[in-house]
Every structure is written in structure tokens, then in C-alpha cells.
Amino acid sequence: MYDFHYHRPKTLADAANLLKGKDEARPMSGGMTLIPTLKQRLARPSDVVDLGGIKELAGIKVEGNNVVIGGMTRHADVASSADVKGAIPALAYLAGHIGDPQVRNRGTIGGSIANNDPAADYPGAVVALNATVTTNTGRHTADNFFKGLFETALSDGELVTSVSFPKAEKAAYMKFPNPASRYAMVGVFVAKTAGGVRVAVTGAGPCVFRVKAMEDALAKNFSSDAVKDIKIPADGLNSDIHASAEYRAHLVNVMARRAVDAANK
Amino acid sequence: MTIPVAMTVNGKPASGKVEARTLLVQFLREHLGMTGTHVGCDTSQCGACVVHVDGRSVKSCTMLAVQAEGAKVITIEGLAESAEKLHPMQEAFRENHALQCGFCTPGMVMSAIDMVKRHNYQLDEATVRRELEGNLCRCTGYHNIVKAILAAAPAMKSAGV
Numbered sequence: 001m002y003d004f005h006y007h008r009p010k011t012l013a014d015a016a017n018l019l020k021g022k023d024e025a026r027p028m029s030g031g032m033t034l035i036p037t038l039k040q041r042l043a044r045p046s047d048v049v050d051l052g053g054i055k056e057l058a059g060i061k062v063e064g065n066n067v068v069i070g071g072m073t074r075h076a077d078v079a080s081s082a083d084v085k086g087a088i089p090a091l092a093y094l095a096g097h098i099g100d101p102q103v104r105n106r107g108t109i110g111g112s113i114a115n116n117d118p119a120a121d122y123p124g125a126v127v128a129l130n131a132t133v134t135t136n137t138g139r140h141t142a143d144n145f146f147k148g149l150f151e152t153a154l155s156d157g158e159l160v161t162s163v164s165f166p167k168a169e170k171a172a173y174m175k176f177p178n179p180a181s182r183y184a185m186v187g188v189f190v191a192k193t194a195g196g197v198r199v200a201v202t203g204a205g206p207c208v209f210r211v212k213a214m215e216d217a218l219a220k221n222f223s224s225d226a227v228k229d230i231k232i233p234a235d236g237l238n239s240d241i242h243a244s245a246e247y248r249a250h251l252v253n254v255m256a257r258r259a260v261d262a263a264n265k
Numbered sequence: 266m267t268i269p270v271a272m273t274v275n276g277k278p279a280s281g282k283v284e285a286r287t288l289l290v291q292f293l294r295e296h297l298g299m300t301g302t303h304v305g306c307d308t309s310q311c312g313a314c315v316v317h318v319d320g321r322s323v324k325s326c327t328m329l330a331v332q333a334e335g336a337k338v339i340t341i342e343g344l345a346e347s348a349e350k351l352h353p354m355q356e357a358f359r360e361n362h363a364l365q366c367g368f369c370t371p372g373m374v375m376s377a378i379d380m381v382k383r384h385n386y387q388l389d390e391a392t393v394r395r396e397l398e399g400n401l402c403r404c405t406g407y408h409n410i411v412k413a414i415l416a417a418a419p420a421m422k423s424a425g426v
């Protein structure tokens with residue numbers, strides 16, 4: 001790892017100031033992605049701004065019809081939160097199935113969605129539940145936030161401060177984990193909220209995506225039978241030593257049906 | 266960039282000057298000479314380096330020493346009351362032949378203690394296996410590790426640890 005300047009600001013405003021105008025400065029939340037990247041010398045930041053000391057960034061609140069999760073909130077805290085389990089059990093389930101217990105004890109929601117790994121779990125929930133991402137400078141809708149492989153709508157120095165998830169009438173997440181890393185080979189999040197039905201797929205493509213045909217079918221008939229015959233094309237899906245694009249396309253259908261069944265339980 | 270860092274390790278104050286890039290595991294092993302915590306991989310996957318920071322199990326190879334500023338750190342060296350009286354989890358590993366080469370063992374024991382406490386001393390086999398996701402062992406085949414953890418849970422409860 002190359003050395004860098006380390007900062008541990010106490011407020012969001014200080015963190016933003018430390019990042020401002022420094023092209024090579026990087027924020028750090030849980031460090032569970034950033035530190036391995038630095039260890040492999042895949043990045044060489046001049047400054048690392050640790051968000052871990054900013055109290056206002058961590059925590060879970062229920063505000064009206066929404067569960068609002070602070071950017072610095074660890075996966076383990078989302079998984080065990082009574083508020084999340086009460087309002088959106090599928091979200092607590094998702095957080096509890098990220099990586100392993102030690103990864104969950106450090107990794108955060110803000111770091112996960114800012115990183116936008118194609119195999120990350122949270123993007124599925126953010127898109128399927130039509131969550132709103134709040135940053136220090138504004139808000140992004142779920143559909144506009146995830147732009148492509150490791151790419152988001154965040155501009156340089158913009159920090160995820162919280163994610164607001166509307167409560168779901170029915171929701172479930174089913175993932176087919178890579179047996180070695182536990183990242184999603186394919187993960188499907190299905191949600192029925194006041195805004196309609198959404199089906200979001202992670203792990204299969206370069207970035208989380210929705211399956212409109214499944215959403216329309218489920219809006220008419222929220223049962224796994226309704227999506228049974230909806231195949232998705234393998235074109236453009238990920239293909240690697242773990243699974244071919246065709247296999248991933250097949251898994252999307254299987255995971256979608258399992259998710260609908262779980263949501264109906 | 267050198268930074269002074271101070272924390273509590275196994276109940277005793279520990280401090281030093283580190284580089285920003287110094288990992289917590291390097292601080293423990295190279296600065297404090299506490300080599301019980303191991304490093305088994307470069308990819309944050311093996312769990313040989315697991316320690317407790319403020320009561321939570323973490324991979325000390327994926328945390329900077331400066332991130333532990335002011336924290337309470339417990340390592341494998343901090344568990345046994347004395348050379349004669351091991352922690353119930355260590356004793357259960359010994360009784361159940363839960364180690365062969367021993368390389369993964371410090372991390373296994375630290376993860377196992379956190380697991381037992383989080384599940385309020387009540388575990389079944391499936392839970393233990395799932396919870397061991399972040400710890401790899403190349404020797405034992407896990408079976409005896411699982412047995413040891415299941416045996417240690419009630420022993421920890423009655424010992425009040």
C-alpha cells in the first residue's frame with residue numbers, strides 16, 4: 001500500500017472541505033473495499049478522509065412511511081435493526097447475507113452503493129424499493145443513481161449521507177451467492193410498494209437493472225407463476241469463471257420466482 | 266505521514282507512531298510484538314487476522330491502525346486467564362481436536378467467541394457453519410471446529426464470559 005494523508009473529521013462539513021479541490025482524495029467508510037484496493041496498489045489516493053468519526057452519518061430512523069439509513073451504518077446494524085426488520089424485513093435479510101460477519105461488522109451502506117460493484121447486494125434493494133439517495137449536495141432517485149460498472153451519479157467529493165427506503169407491502173431478496181466470495185452471482189429483489197411492483201437484478205450484468213416484463217406481469221398477478229415463462233436474454237450479461245451469461249440469465253428467472261414466493265409468505 | 270496512535274489492547278494501554286497505511290494487524294504484530302494474530306491472505310477473505318474491536322469481530326488486515334484510535338482491542342493473547350486456565354473456547358478447541366496446523370485457529374477462536382455472544386449462547390450446527398463464512402481452514406475440514414464451538418457455547422455461559 002502506498003502511504004497517504006489520513007484525516008478523521010468529526011462533521012460532514014469538515015469532510016466535504018477536506019475532499020474539496022483534491023482530485024486524488026478519497027472518502028472511506030468501512031474500508032472493506034477501499035483497503036483491499038489500496039493493498040493491491042490499484043489506487044493511490046493522496047488523502048483518505050475517514051467518515052467513521054462523523055456521528056450524524058450513522059443510524060437508522062423511521063420517518064413516516066420511510067426507513068432512513070445513514071451512510072455510515074454498518075451492514076450488521078441494518079441486519080439486526082428492529083426498525084428495519086419491522087418495516088422492510090427483506091432489507092434486513094439482504095444486509096445479513098452480505099459477505100461474512102466480519103465484513104458486515106465494518107462495511108457500510110454508503111460505501112457499498114458509492115462503490116456500485118456489479119455483484120453488490122444493496123443496489124438491488126435501492127432500485128427495487130425505489131429508494132432515494134441523499135448526499136451532502138442533493139438527492140438522487142434510485143433509477144438515476146447507478147450508472148454502470150462501478151459508476152454512479154455521484155460527482156467528485158459528493159458524499160452519500162443517507163438512503164431512504166419506502167416501506168414495502170411485500171418484498172423479498174433472493175441471491176445465488178458465489179460460493180467463495182458470497183457476492184451475488186445473481187440476486188433478485190422483488191418489491192410491491194405504493195408506487196407499484198419493481199424487480200431489480202444485481203450480479204447478472206455490469207450494473208443493477210430492472211426487468212420490465214416481470215414487473216408488468218407481477219402488477220397483474222403477484223405470483224411466481226406470472227413470471228415463470230419470462231426469460232431474459234443473455235446478451236450483455238456477465239460471463240466469467242463462476243458462471244456463463246446463459247447460466248446467469250437462467251438464474252434471474254429462478255431467483256425471481258423464489259423471491260416472489262418468499263414475498264408472498 | 267507518521268501519526269501517533271493510542272488504544273487499549275487486552276486491557277492495557279498501547280501506543281506508538283505509525284504510518285497512515287499501517288494496518289491494525291501490522292501494529293499488533295510488528296509494533297507490539299503480539300504475533301498471535303495471523304495473516305493468511307491478501308484479499309480479506311481468510312479470517313486468520315480476526316480480533317475484537319470495541320466488542321465486534323473484525324479483520325485486522327482490513328482496518329488501519331489509526332482507525333482503532335481510542336478503541337478497545339482484544340486479541341487471542343488476551344483470552345486466557347493464565348497458562349493453566351484457558352478461555353472456554355480455547356479449551357473446547359483443544360478438547361475437540363479443532364486444530365491441526367493451528368494457523369487459522371486464532372481467528373477462528375475470536376470469530377467463534379463473537380458468534381456465541383451475538384447468538385446469546387444458543388447456537389445450532391447450521392448457524393455455526395453459516396457464521397464461519399469469514400474464516401477459512403485448510404486442514405481440519407471444519408467438522409471439529411463446529412463441534413468445539415457448539416460445546417463452548419454453554420461452557421462460556423456457565424463461566425460467565
Ligand SMILES: Cc1cc2nc3c(=O)[nH]c(=O)nc-3n(C[C@H](O)[C@H](O)[C@H](O)COP(=O)(O)OP(=O)(O)OC[C@H]3O[C@@H](n4cnc5c(N)ncnc54)[C@H](O)[C@@H]3O)c2cc1C
Binds near residue numbers: 031035
Ligand atoms: C470478503 C468480502 C466479501 C464481501 N461480500 C460482499 C457481498 O456478498 N455483497 C456485497 O454487496 N458486498 C460484499 N463485500 C463488500 C462490502 O459490502 C463492502 O463493505 C462495501 O462494498 C463497501 O462498503 P465500505 O463501507 O467498506 O466502503 P469503503 O471501502 O470505505 O469505500 C468503498 C468506495 O466508496 C467510496 N465511499 C465510501 N463511503 C462513501 C460515501 N459515504 N459517499 C461517497 N463515496 C463513498 C470510497 O471512496 C471507495 O471508493 C465484501 C467485501 C469483502 C472484503
Ligand code: FES
Binds near residue numbers: 310326
Ligand atoms: S489475513 Fe485478514 S482476512 Fe486473511
Ligand code: FES
Binds near residue numbers: 363364365367402403
Ligand atoms: S488448522 Fe491448519 S488452517 Fe486450520
